Amino acid sequence: MISVVIIGAGNVATHLFKAFSKANSITVNQWFNRNLNSINSYKNEVEIIDNLSLLKDADIYIIAVSDDAIAELSEQLPFENRLVVHTSGSVSIYDIDKKQKRGVFYPLQTFSKDAEMDFANVPVCIETIGGGEHYNLLKNLALSIGSPTKKVNSDQRRVLHLAAVFVNNFTNQLYRIGHEITESEGAEFDLLKPLILETAKKVQELSPYMAQTGPAKRHDKKTIKKQLKQLENKQHKDIYELLTSSIQQTHGRKKL
């Protein structure tokens, strides 16, 4: 049995609480938030607290609060030498107060409050300092909620977080631009949804390199020119040009 305390009540903390509660080999001893309102509805399932001095023993303390608050919160913990982890992709493991055993339990996924999350689709990147014991404990925690795990170092975690910005935030902005462009002519964004899904599915099997198609890769100058002319928004034009050039960089110039 692995005992945990959850600190914070945002997207990640809430999804973790639900997953831990369902797992047979995990007990959530306490759930802390600075503001009890957010977790009040769980009070029959778990002890909820808003005072760090009430914290009890546990195998793992998980700090799932905003990146900026992690260091300060970890300093305030009223004990030492226990395993304390944060869940951030970008915050240093050394931001956790050095009187604790430090670790990172970074779920590489995008969480929103309402959407259900199957943790089989949440690879957990684990970073610890030294000893394999903490690594194994965190790995078992992840496995108990069905998550695949990966041991990473700080550079690898940072780079995964950066790549996540490209494939999640930036990709989502391309969807947004698709939305703007279609609506400008009274066409329906909905028609693009199956294509969006298929594009994401394709790279589950094929490398993005192999999956690429379209006018940029074909160096189809006529279509590229026509499409640039079609775009009215200057920034959309810039994005079109830059990503076209990036694709051509990746796939090489076609000899004419």
Place this chain on the structure above:
Amino acid sequence: MISVVIIGAGNVATHLFKAFSKANSITVNQWFNRNLNSINSYKNEVEIIDNLSLLKDADIYIIAVSDDAIAELSEQLPFENRLVVHTSGSVSIYDIDKKQKRGVFYPLQTFSKDAEMDFANVPVCIETIGGGEHYNLLKNLALSIGSPTKKVNSDQRRVLHLAAVFVNNFTNQLYRIGHEITESEGAEFDLLKPLILETAKKVQELSPYMAQTGPAKRHDKKTIKKQLKQLENKQHKDIYELLTSSIQQTHGRKKL
């Protein structure tokens, strides 16, 4: 029963042939390609030809060849006043020779030779000139293979094709950059695959506007600066800056 002739033997033609063959209310009378080798393996299922003068009667002739070859091929058809459509997102309906009844049957999806395609996930955009009769025939053809349909005009079709470049080709290039960045530190691109899928799934229900998260939207200057520093490739930096600025354009400046 709707009778069709397929012209061309690429990705689209092949997927259409398979879907039409399975549909009860469609017969494929003939399959033309300039080069019989590509369709030789289907000769027991359908009459294959490489000579346009052998073309027989059919309700619909579908020209699914490279964009540049559509006009020329349609000119060579040895008949007139029949319903001839192409399958391109960007080619004008008027590229089809004017002695025919012209139409467009544009499947808004990305096809590859090997991957199976369920036509329920292929919205077909239909464009015709004048008469509702041809529109209805093309609509029934699409419905017979399980595809949703949408009546579009030329501007809407062009804009859908342009948006498709953003959500398919450009998105795929962001996946590619994610691949490059992770591998540069010996991290695994595979870890990003569930996130890629979830990002695409999110906008099936939520608008891309609502689905946005991350440092750009939060105007998290510290993280943005750190991540820009992390990027070694000049073009990746430019893409990071441009898409960050695009997100901030969409979501407005945060008051400090």
